[in-house]
Amino acid sequence: MTAMVRVSLLGPLEVTVAGIPMAVGGPGRRALLAALSLGLGTTLSVPELLEAIWDDRPPMTATTKLQGHICALRQELARLGAADAIQTKPPGYVLCKHRVATDLAEHDELLRRARDAPPPDRADALRAALRMWRGSSACADLRSSWAAAVTHALDERRWRAMEDLAEAELALGDPAAVIDAMEPLVRQAPYRERAWEHLMAAHVERGDMAAALAVHERLSRTLAVGLGVAPGRRITHLIDAVRSR
Structure with missing residues (x-):
């Protein structure tokens, strides 16, 4: 029976076969496997794979090197009992979704359910x-x-999920969890107004209008300096409601 392969993409690239860690190799091989995993079940053409490995600067021997990477990955997979995980399918190669699972696919299924x-x-x-x-x-x-x-x-997908969770936690009456999650997010991605909105709303939910106004001031300064714009309509309506209390 063919062993199942698991590719983890949500962090450093990691591969296991039937739970046993697999050595992937150097940067080119890792980029190749990442590309095939991101397109799980979809045939990627040779030019698409060359771009994943070398951007727009492939060497003269790129196609030969690509074939060498495929061969090396197949040998390592075969050693662990998953010889048919990578299949040749014109105009390129495909990672078989019946033999391979990825953390990204599981992550996206959870988002779909949510x-x-x-x-x-x-x-x-x-x-x-x-x-x-x-x-x-x-x-x-x-x-x-x-x-x-x-x-x-x-990363954009992750940030949206964090904002969706903050919205759900506000509906459940847990503003402290929202503040704990949104503060680091607005520092990491300072132009995400939805994260700022949830942060302000959490302070309002806690009854801390001064903190909500301070967050609005930080956002206004960030947008003015970085983008030359003011906060959008949803933020404006929220802060107007705070000021009218």
Whole structure:
């Protein structure tokens, strides 16, 4: 029976086969496996894989090197009992979704479940999804323009989930948890107005209008200095309600 492969992308790239850690190799091989894992079940063409490994600067021997990376990964997978995880399928290669699981796919399934769930179940699903992250960013050990774009897209997904959880926790009457989560988020991603809105709303929920006004002042200063704009309509309505109390 073929062993199941698990690829973890929500942090440094890690691979296990039937629970046994697999040595992936150097940066090129890691970028290749990350690309195939992100497109799990989808055939990626040779040019797409070359870009993942070398951005827009592939060497003259790039196609040969790619074939060498594929061969080395297959040998390591075969050694651990998962020989058919990577399949050749014109115009390129595919990571078989019947043989491979990724933490990203499980993470996204939890987010999907959370969308239509009532607040308690929604909060539980979002917490479970966020617990899957290891460290500060996805594919954290890959260094390329392609990897940077992937990391940014996945970080955006994580931040949205954090904001969704804050919204659910406000509905459940837990403003302290919202403040604990949104304070570091607005420091890390200072132009996310939804995070600032939840932070202000949590202070209002606690009855601390001075803190809510102070958060608004921080946001206004951040947006003015960084982007030359003022807070949006939702923030303005919220702070107007605070001032009218």
